[in-house]
Amino acid sequence: MSTTIAIAKRELGNYFSTPVAYVFIVIFLVLAGVFTFYLGGLYERGQADLLPFFTFHPWLYLFLIPALSMRLWAEERKSGTIELLMTLPVSIWDAVLGKFLAAWAFTGIALALTFPLWLTVNYLGDPDNPVILLSYIGSFLMAGAYLAVGACVSALTRNQVIAFVLSFVICLLFVLAGFPMVMDLFKGWAPQALINAIISMSFLSHFESIAKGVIDLRDLIFFFSFIGCWLLANAIAVEMRKSD
Amino acid sequence: MGAAIEVSSLHKQFGAFMAVDAVSFQVNKGEVLGFLGPNGAGKSTTMKMITGFLAPSGGRVQVDGFDVSRQPIEVKRRIGYLPEGAPAYGDMTPTAFLHFVGEIRGYRGRERRERVDTAIQKANLGSVIHKPIETLSKGFKRRVGLAQAILHDPPILVMDEPTDGLDPNQKHEVRELIRDMARDKAILISTHILEEVDAICDRAIIIAHGRLLFDGTPPELVAMSRLHNAVRISFEGETPTTAGQRLRQIAEVADVAHEDAANQLTVLPRNGVSIVRQVTHLARDEGWAIQEVFVEAGQLDEVFRRITTQPAAAEESAAS
Numbered sequence: 001m002s003t004t005i006a007i008a009k010r011e012l013g014n015y016f017s018t019p020v021a022y023v024f025i026v027i028f029l030v031l032a033g034v035f036t037f038y039l040g041g042l043y044e045r046g047q048a049d050l051l052p053f054f055t056f057h058p059w060l061y062l063f064l065i066p067a068l069s070m071r072l073w074a075e076e077r078k079s080g081t082i083e084l085l086m087t088l089p090v091s092i093w094d095a096v097l098g099k100f101l102a103a104w105a106f107t108g109i110a111l112a113l114t115f116p117l118w119l120t121v122n123y124l125g126d127p128d129n130p131v132i133l134l135s136y137i138g139s140f141l142m143a144g145a146y147l148a149v150g151a152c153v154s155a156l157t158r159n160q161v162i163a164f165v166l167s168f169v170i171c172l173l174f175v176l177a178g179f180p181m182v183m184d185l186f187k188g189w190a191p192q193a194l195i196n197a198i199i200s201m202s203f204l205s206h207f208e209s210i211a212k213g214v215i216d217l218r219d220l221i222f223f224f225s226f227i228g229c230w231l232l233a234n235a236i237a238v239e240m241r242k243s244d
Numbered sequence: 245m246g247a248a249i250e251v252s253s254l255h256k257q258f259g260a261f262m263a264v265d266a267v268s269f270q271v272n273k274g275e276v277l278g279f280l281g282p283n284g285a286g287k288s289t290t291m292k293m294i295t296g297f298l299a300p301s302g303g304r305v306q307v308d309g310f311d312v313s314r315q316p317i318e319v320k321r322r323i324g325y326l327p328e329g330a331p332a333y334g335d336m337t338p339t340a341f342l343h344f345v346g347e348i349r350g351y352r353g354r355e356r357r358e359r360v361d362t363a364i365q366k367a368n369l370g371s372v373i374h375k376p377i378e379t380l381s382k383g384f385k386r387r388v389g390l391a392q393a394i395l396h397d398p399p400i401l402v403m404d405e406p407t408d409g410l411d412p413n414q415k416h417e418v419r420e421l422i423r424d425m426a427r428d429k430a431i432l433i434s435t436h437i438l439e440e441v442d443a444i445c446d447r448a449i450i451i452a453h454g455r456l457l458f459d460g461t462p463p464e465l466v467a468m469s470r471l472h473n474a475v476r477i478s479f480e481g482e483t484p485t486t487a488g489q490r491l492r493q494i495a496e497v498a499d500v501a502h503e504d505a506a507n508q509l510t511v512l513p514r515n516g517v518s519i520v521r522q523v524t525h526l527a528r529d530e531g532w533a534i535q536e537v538f539v540e541a542g543q544l545d546e547v548f549r550r551i552t553t554q555p556a557a558a559e560e561s562a563a564s
Contacts, residue, residue: 002347003348006348010336013336083297084332084392088320089320091317243297
């Protein structure tokens with residue numbers, strides 16, 4: 001546990017010791033604002049809620065989170081520090097979890113910095129604050145799912161650009177699962193059970209129900225088991241690819 | 245008590261390529277073992293298996309009695325490892341980096357500060373401790389790697405080319421440091437600098453093409469040289485024309501070689517026996533005017549070349 005924390009601390013420090021953290025946070029906040037006010041029409045809707053803000057999160061995360069996760073393992077392999085890390089008394093799980101938690105905590109910080117929006121709607125009206133809190137939690141969970149994919153993909157390559165593109169594509173599949181453009185690939189040949197399974201993997205449907213203030217245990221289980229599976233794959237990928 | 249590092253019939257295969265082939269050796273406490281071999285011979289691969297970074301395809305590594313495959317964490321606690329090229333997190337300063345390693349190794353608060361300070365002092369990092377590692381020179385980066393490896397005062401040190409790329413002064417410092425630590429540790433260093441073996445190693449092993457070809461002390465290694473106990477004679481003026489012929493008549497002399505300089509001869513003995521007495525007697529009897537007589541210890545690079553380029557011949561001599 002303490003080694004997990006040590007690794008997470010170093011990883012988080014790495015975000016802030018390079019411009020990555022600041023660029024990411026600024027872009028995240030600017031885009032969140034643009035989406036909320038211009039595309040989402042926060043004012044025009046005349047409703048005191050943050051639905052326009054949260055609706056765009058799946059799309060915002062789609063390219064911002066892979067940018068955050070791409071270096072997690074790829075850089076470690078490219079610079080050779082993975083040999084240093086894996087010959088310290090560290091288990092593979094300490095390393096995988098530490099890195100993931102650092103990146104997740106970082107998205108949590110970025111998400112928390114959107115609090116002026118929450119202040120705004122509270123100033124303008126009387127929003128349902130518990131729903132807003134739930135939406136934040138849902139968004140945070142979804143960010144974790146994106147990150148778990150990104151971290152795993154990052155362990156498969158030493159090239160950060162490849163890691164970025166690949167994570168983007170895989171996350172896009174999970175966002176669009178249930179949409180015709182993905183389902184058409186499967187319809188006609190895949191059994192109904194598989195099609196249902198794919199639909200049930202959709203980030204959008206799980207996120208939307210939480211964002212509406214409906215806490216369903218199944219959505220929570222989905223996100224946590226999704227993260228767990230990808231981190232397991234991450235550990236296997238590190239073990240298999242660390243030396244080449 | 246067993247050896248600090250015990251490697252038994254270790255194998256590593258990458259696809260069809262056998263990188264390490266049935267290598268066995270041990271390193272004892274209080275010993276510096278030099279690990280020699282041409283580039284690509286399998287030195288680094290072997291070290292990576294000892295330190296638990298790579299899983300062996302076959303064979304076993306035991307460190308302080310712990311099996312690397314079964315108890316990797318126990319092994320990693322006892323080893324200080326300097327990987328090839330001394331990788332370190334470039335965005336961190338040496339201080340932050342060493343504190344990170346200290347934290348991973350389970351040190352807290354004051355003890356960690358003291359260990360970091362000691363490592364900084366031993367590795368002579370004083371002037372650069374607050375500069376990002378990526379901005380440091382190669383020599384300093386190497387020393388950061390060394391500091392990281394000795395931070396927990398490990399009983400076992402494994403260093404992959406610790407002096408590679410350092411200037412002569414830095415090499416000297418690193419060797420001094422290794423010699424200082426040698427008394428109570430088991431140290432394995434890989435190198436392709438042969439003088440290093442003479443300078444700091446108690447024992448040396450040589451591998452090439454993944455196979456162990458020599459295991460012995462540096463004097464034994466030198467003794468394998470064709471030039472071991474050869475006598476080099478410098479004459480005053482020209483070499484007497486009969487000298488070569490007369491010298492060959494000594495029973496223990498295998499051959500006489502003419503050197504580049506006109507007034508020099510090298511007399512090679514049979515089986516490395518000492519021939520200096522016979523040669524000087526002959527010179528006195530013949531009345532040769534001799535300027536200098538020099539007995540060769542042997543040349544490491546010649547032995548190294550012979551062992552690593554003629555596997556079959558070398559295996560025989562290693563076996564004998």
